[in-house]
Amino acid sequence: MKTLLPSLLAALLLPGFSGAADWTPTKDPTKGKDLAAIGRPVDVYQHDTKPEWGYPAPQKDTFVVVHPKEDRIGAPLYVVLHSAGHDVMSCVKCTAEVGNHDIYRSPDDFYALYLDCRANKGDWWWGGMHLKDEGLIKKNSGGEPMPVEKRVIDCVTWVMQTYGIDPNRVYLSGNSMGGSGTLGIGMRHGDVFAAIKANVPAGIEHVSNRLYFPPQSLPKDLKLPDPPVVVDYSAPNDGWSAGHDRFIRAMNDRKYALYFYWGPFGHANNSAQIMKVNDLINSFDWLNVKKNEAYPAFTNATGNGKIPWPDNLKEKGAVQINAFFRWKNMTDSKDKFDMSLFLADLKTTLEIPKQATADVSLRRVQSLGVKPGETLKWTFGTAKGDVQADAEGILTIPGLTMAATPETLTVRR
Secondary structure, eight states, X not given: OOOOOOXXXXXXXXXXXXXXXXXXXXXXXXXXXXXXXXXSOEEEEEEOOOGGGOOSSOOOEEEEEEOOSSOOTTOOEEEEEOOTTXXXXXXXXXTTSTTSSGGGOOOTTSEEEEEOOSSSTTXXXXXXXXXXXXHHHHHHOSSSOOHHHHHHXXXXXXXXXXXXXXXXXXXXXXXXXHHHHHHXXXXXXXXXXXXXXXXSXXXXXXXXXXXXXXXXXXXTTOOOOOOOEEEEEEOTTOGGGTTHHHHHHHHHHTTOOEEEEEOXXXXXXXXXXXXXXXXXXXXXXXXXXXXXXXXXXXESOTTOOOOOTTTOTTOOSOEEESTTEXXXXXXXXXXEEEEEEEEOOOOOSSOOOSEEEEEEEEESOOSXXXXXXXXXXXXXXXXXXXXXXXXXXXXXXXXXXXXXXXXXXXXXX
């Protein structure tokens, strides 16, 4: 099978890739035969460790690259972190069967990367942090990424370069433990991932530590890139979802973009079964978010459901946060920024509000070049005012009321 040559543009844009000649994953052509049932070309790689990852001892790891139906340079990349019940090979095999961990299946025109954390003891995506293991919580707490997290990013980067991936369309997904890793690894790396999606993530301790969510505080000298847009669906009757109230509150207070859905579907992985409970889980087109385009974070919104954690875990309804907000980028220049904002028209059993109000924070703005403390003018329909950028250079326009008819938010110098 032909391996694509690196795209020069992709290589220049790759974050933090050293290109070290002494670390080259090796293709194993024999193992790919075990994955023939998925119906797509497959490359299976094995690799050693990099000293800078910080593992206490050398180890061997495996990852799998699944090709799109038709190879092409500039394709998007769909990255998958498996659950605690899988390894990388069984994870890929799931994609041959609809209903079997559907989050693992990539679109036909994407490359897909499947990573492994079962081969070496204790090398979990979540760094070992979960509510049921106090020793590992202590060992892996704090903001410093663990070796497995550094391994994930370097493997993603190597695949991006080797297969000529579009650097602005790389997406991270995972189920259960892989969902925890998706949040914890993905949110620290908005310079790599455009958007991320977590199916019933097994805990929020990982992301809470890596992002310094309360009771921690973000170090003043730490500059994190704008995080990816986050999609999360969890169940109040799933014990692994404990703490989501803290996660949702922290995302809102940090003005991070979150689309969140819940209902009593338990620790499920079959999308059709989950959608019988909450039919919104696939309603947001997260795979068309691009890393080189601005996006809005909607916070303090009206029309959102009441969070069931921790006191109402027997809630029976399907509920959402920010599910209906949408946007379209229009102008992003050094002097002017235009973005259309509206409420989606969806087929759903949930009630779509005729209008909803939210604070709108603009992230990943490309050309406007807003400086911390700078004041700009904004208009939105008949509303207008001044907005001052915060210490990160983020503009937040409060109390914008959106409806099904698009309205343009304009920011000018």
